[in-house]
Amino acid sequence: MTLQEFFQSVPKAAVAFSGGADSAFLLWAAKEYGADVRAYYVRTAFQPAFELADARHLARELQVPVTVIEVDILAVPEAEKNGLKRCYYCKRALFSSLWEAARRDGYPVLLDGTNASDDAGDRPGMQALRELQVRSPLRECGITKDEVRRLSREAGIFTWDKPAYACLATRIPTGRAITRKDLERVEQAEERLSRLGFSDFRVRLEGEDARLQVTGEQMELAVQMRRGIAEALRDLFPSVLLDLEERQPSVQRRRKDNGQ
Structure with missing residues (x-):
């Protein structure tokens, strides 16, 4: 399946938009292939300010509306405690908030930028995405990280070679309260x-x-x-x-x- 075929079958969707290379390319593809799409950015204490600036910049370039959702992630006890499954509990909280906003705005499908190079077995947050029925078009269509960067460059998306940026919580040793x-x-x-x-x-x-x-x-x-x-x-x-x-x-x- 190609991305064009995906968006022919999913013509209306919300995109979890981080401002990174993967979700930026996904948002571009949704717009390019005619989908009714809206971007949703979740702002928490785990995200640095420049990520939101990049997200807004790209949304303006693509002329895609973007909604910023505020989530107090440190109010989620399992995330604040920073145990081995922190990423799962964080993703669960964030994507639950995303789903609530998307459904309120009339979007029946929620997408994220997970690509075919991402190892599902090495990312605890993947479990939360599966449980919440979040779809990952890049992964479903077999598009790898290298292809995301190549296709983004061809499309003129400024994030084409933006370095991957893990959230600020990853800077704190596991087991140390954040x-x-x-x-x-x-x-x-x-x-x-x-x-x-x-x-x-x-x-x-x-x-x-x-x-x-x-x-x-x-x-x-x-x-x-x-x-x-x-x-x-x-x-x-x-x-x-x-x-x-x-x-x-x-x-x-x-x-x-x-x-x-």
Whole structure:
């Protein structure tokens, strides 16, 4: 089945829209193939501000309406406690809210951007999607992550090589309760390091300290800028540690600065 055939059979749908490459391409395809589609973005303490900015930007470009839903994810005890199944409980809460909004607006089908490269056995959140009957057209049509990026580039979608970005909760060690303060510290740290020229990296909590993970391409930059990094994060963490294990890049080629 192709995406065009999918949207011929599903002509009206809501799209869970994160602002990332997968859901961006899915939203483009829905519009391209004539579906009556609306985007829904869930804003929580787990999402950084730039994701919402990217989502709104793309929705404007595609001329697709977008609804922003506010969810207090830290009010979900199983998510706040940050146990092994945190992702399941988080997805369950978020997609339940998405379904409520979509049905209220008259959309009978809810879609997400899971692609054929995603390992269902390695993602606890997949269970929640199955239970809530959320459909994943990219996965159903056999479209892999590499194909999403290639087709997005051909379509002129600016997210075509946007690095994958796991939610801020992944920066907190499993079993450590998640607080708004810790999430804000991590988000601020990553924003500051982005301004210093780093990309496709992570700042993770290590006790009260920060552990910086960068790709091999940027390891030398991190060493050269170690004093600048420490100064930039001094008010957020007592110490900043550099992880010498290279982070695998989430996308091989990044877009050049084009004002995005």
